[in-house]
Amino acid sequence: MWKALDIEEWKNQRRSDLAGAKDAVAGIVDAVRKDGDEALYALTKKFDHIDLEDLAVAPEEFEGAYEEVDDAMVESLAEAEAHIRRFHELQRNHSLWLDEVEPGVILGVKTTPLDRIGAYVPGGRAAYPSTALMTTVPAQVAGVAEICVCSPPPIHPLTLVALDIAGVDECYRVGGAQAIAAMALGTETIDPVQKIVGPGNVFVTAAKMMLREEAEIDFPAGPSEIGILADATAKPAFVAADVLAQAEHDPHAGCILVTTDPSLPAKVGAEITRQMATAERRAIIEKALDHSGYVVVRDLDEAIAAMDDIAPEHLSIQVADPMAALTLVRNAGSIFVGPYTAVAFGDYASGTNHVLPTAGYAKVYSGLDIHHFCKTSSVQMISREGLEWLGGIVENLASAEGLHAHANSVRIRRRKDA
Structure with missing residues (x-):
């Protein structure tokens, strides 16, 4: 449960979970490489306990999904899609720029979207229509012609409605490492892609890293995590709520509080116990809290240095002067500034992307944006x-x-x- 942590041990645990999945994933990849669709059907029965009749989602299934989704939910998904599209359109570069740097020497860059990408949308424990939007809308804004989506069966109607709102109609009922292998290698039904994006469990993430020779990936995006930078001004109830919000994602999710206030961890712990009493996903939260806890440091400089060392997927800044802290932070997937900026805003509706590097990879990778779906060519004219x-x-x-x-x-x- 809620406890003091050693930062090095916490970081090593995040990476070791990923390393431990590689042997199992290697066998799955080999099976898909050898047997294609046949392996996908067999692995789906083994892991999801479902006998599939077809891998591909038919057009009428997208249409029928609307009958199972409340109109207000459809409207919320449409609004979220619009916000995500607006934010990513701000990132759009000129498709070609040229500049005469010296007389007779013109240099520039031509930006070209990828032809075909694969998006992984998790399922299983919950429906993730938000991830369907986060992975496909930026690709569309970038100009990708073909978007292939894989999601574990049974695919929730919410996910199908989100894909339809985004304008994506190629979707397959396959999840886990086998879905990543199918998109990277290709099968009789699923054409191979140039790049695979999207979050997943340790097996999905291990498969992405293992198959980088076959298809590029966005970055390791495994079990969710949050780092919370807090001082004596932080509200314990807010901090606890953010911890629980990440913990309910996955039993392997991790949450770490770095604070300058020695009294804050106990207050947050009490709030976690109080709020968890009514949590609907309590069993998952309890397991995730085994990977969670706090570190007390001397001052804000030490706190920021510690958080940069952690390089969390989500960074929540809840200190007296959050803007000053923001200017000093170097390593984080997505940053949430101030006490009222719940991470959930970025998960769903502010428009920023929630597909982010985990396990310390924010030190070298950026979160998903339209640049992940493009390549550039330098241009020169002499x-x-x-x-x-x-x-x-x-x-x-x-x-x-x-x-x-x-x-x-x-x-x-x-x-x-x-």
């Missing part, structure tokens, strides 16, 4: 004027490296009769 300005430099350097044909490819262009 005129005769630019040839004279740069030619001598290139000839000298190429000759120094012994690449005489390189030097000649410029020299031949510099001739007066060329």
